[in-house]
Amino acid sequence: MLSALARHLPPALRRHRLVTPGTPLTWHRRLVRWKWRQTPAGPGRPPLAEETVALIQRLARENPAWGYVRIQGELRRLGHRIAAATIRRVLRRSGLPPAPQRASRQAWREPGASGSSSVTETVSLPPHSMPSWLTTAQPSS
Structure with missing residues (x-):
């Protein structure tokens, strides 16, 4: 040229x-x-350290209601920068389901599992009960 x-x-x-x-x-x-x-570059990112994988699994098992993003936030507070998609991949490989399914496996129906020993009472209201301030007519100006 x-x-x-x-x-x-x-x-x-x-x-x-x-x-x-x-x-x-x-x-x-x-x-x-x-x-x-030139030789071709290596196959992508290096794998996660085994300590990090164990920490992700431990956080997911001990806190079944935590999702991927919450685990990511806790790991970031501990000084690990890991994407939520990577956490999802690690948990999927280790056989741990997503947070809603992990939380439903918890025996929350057993007495005392939620941490409170008392039973909550429900209050039932009559079907057509309205507060008095809603039923009074407003003065017109």
Whole structure:
């Protein structure tokens, strides 16, 4: 390409060329040869450290209601920067389901499992009960 452009130079400048027309072609051939001799790069990111995988699994087992993003936040507070998708991948490989399914496996129906020993009472209201401030007519101006 440079040799083609060099033909369009005025004759005075053509005499002062630093390279011959074949030199850029030689450079290009060397570049192509070098490019195809390179070994391909490795297969993506390096794997997570085993301590980090164990920490993710431990957080998920001890806190079944935590989702991927919550685990990611806790790991970030501990100094680990890991994406939520990576956490999802680790938990899926280790056989741990997503947070709603992990939380439903917890025996929350057993007495005392929720941490409170008393039973909550429900208050039932009559079907048409309304507060008095809603039933009083507003004065018109």
